[in-house]
Amino acid sequence: MFDIQHFSQINPPHRLLMGPGPINADPRVLRAMASQLIGQYDPVMTGYMNEVMVLYRELFRTQNRWTMLVDGTSRSGIEAILLSAIRPGDKVLVPVFGRFGHLLCEIARRCRAEVHTIEVPWGEVFTPDQIEDAIKTVKPRLLLTVQGDTSTTMLQPLEELGDICRRHGVLFYTDATASFGGNKLETDAWGLDAVSAGLQKCLGGPSGSSPITLSAQMEEVIRRRKCVEEGIRTTAHQDGDDEMIYSNYFDLGMVMDYWGPERLNHHTEATSMLFAARECARIILEEGLDVGIARHELHGRALVAGIQGMGLETFGNLQHKMNNVLGVAIPSAVHGEEVRKMLLEDFHIEIGTSFGPLQGKIWRIGTMGYNARKDCVLQTLTALEAVLNRLGFKSTQGAAMQAAWDVYAQESR
Structure with a gap:
């Protein structure tokens, strides 16, 4: 027979989390999460959403309009960007130097991309020449990179890759989950078209929200895609870019409409996680x-x-x-x-x-x-x-x- 007495209040033991993440959340972030909920279209709530966009532009070092949150762990940001940007049959290049490069390959294959890889032994990173040589050979539409791979603890230099991608007409994405906030990342200066991250590492928060930023070029690519559910959102398409996005939740075109001034209903924002993300960014920028x-x-x-x-x-x-x-x-x-x-x-x-x-x-x-x-x-x-x-x-x-x-x-x- 079910006995509720077997289920006590949650009271986890104290741990000092000194692994590759998650880490102990800053107490100020936990206090922000304990704030009372408000309606998703309350002017105070939409004001907080706008503030999050401003704060994360500073952290990403970007002027990108579409700098926002995807509700879910850091992997949700990865999937949202890849599902929204990759068309079936697109060639993508993934430089693999650890486990999370393999993850990008798996997600890209689920997007029905033609995935090409180059690899170095775990514990090493790629030179710009190695990546450019592979781009010349593969001629991909997208370069999918990991900035910091916790499986190997290595940080891939990205500074020169944006120029390489521009010379060859390639969209440039990086997964900065493990590195963001604790290592230099210059979205605009380095020519990144899309970046995704998570709260549970250098940002000092809990897992459950993924900050992302999208360039104007990436926005244009995403806006050309069609929503699965005809009639909910249709957009003009050209050059054959009319393959539908096979996810409603991760359709960034719809998410942008939700975060934008239209506030078109898409999902109910994870209010407590938005409070956490806002406080993470505020604390970092207060420190500098x-x-x-x-x-x-x-x-x-x-x-x-x-x-x-x-x-x-x-x-x-x-x-x-x-x-x-x-x-x-x-x-x-x-x-x-x-x-x-x-x-x-x-x-x-x-x-x-x-x-x-x-x-x-x-x-x-x-x-x-x-x-x-x-x-x-x-x-x-x-x-x-x-x-x-x-x-x-x-x-x-x-x-x-x-x-x-x-x-x-x-x-x-």
Whole structure:
């Protein structure tokens, strides 16, 4: 028989989330989420929507009119852009340097694109010449990139790719879920046509809303598509761009009409998540975007120093690692999952494992968003060193802390 007494109030244990995301949300964001709901067409609500667009233009470093939210996790932003932009049969090029490049390939195939890939070993990134050579060979309509891939902790340089895409008539998209807010991203200066992100990493919020931005060229491409449900929205089409978008929810043409002055009904905005997204952006801009990126770089650098001071090896080319995530090679003398289990149970600290070719070979430790702080880095290093010594991996006691402290001391001079 059903007994409601078996279901107590939700009261999760305290955890320090130092993995590749999600991270602990900023308390100010949680307080914003606790605000009372209002109607989706209340002038106060539509005012908040307009403010979100303004705030995220600043974060994306863009003048794009269509800078808004897609309700759902960061993957919802990816799917909305790809479903709305890719026509069946379109050639797309995906440079794959980790798991999330493979994800873009899968979603593009579901959009019935002709998917072409180039790959480098996990732990490396592409040069602009490699990507341009592939564009010349494939002649794609879209270049689909990942800026920061948490599976490898690498950050793909994007600065030169916009010019390359313009020279060859290619639309340029990047998934910036893992990197946005903690690493430099210049939407307009780098010639990006579309970017999607998420709140749960460097932005310091919960998963559940995906900020996106679309260039005028990308808007034109999307507007030419037809809605599945004839009569709800029809648009003029040309050059054969009349294939329907096979999603109602992710039809960005309809979402733009909802966020625009027309306020055409499409979905009921996820009010609490909009409050969270607004507060995430407000906090970052109050600190200063460049200041926040420098903060991520500092704490990421201190973590690297501590890990190396402990005698552990880092993974991949550190010149191209994200500011906010570090790959750490698991010593052969210990079992990686046992270390993670002890950290969680004895210290309430979570670090990440990995998958694919790196499964069982590296841990992934994040210093991002609200957790890009000195105390979080020092607690994690202390706990990890203690666990490793407990399990037989010998290091100079306190060396990790001292190495990280040295980084902080040099920064404060």
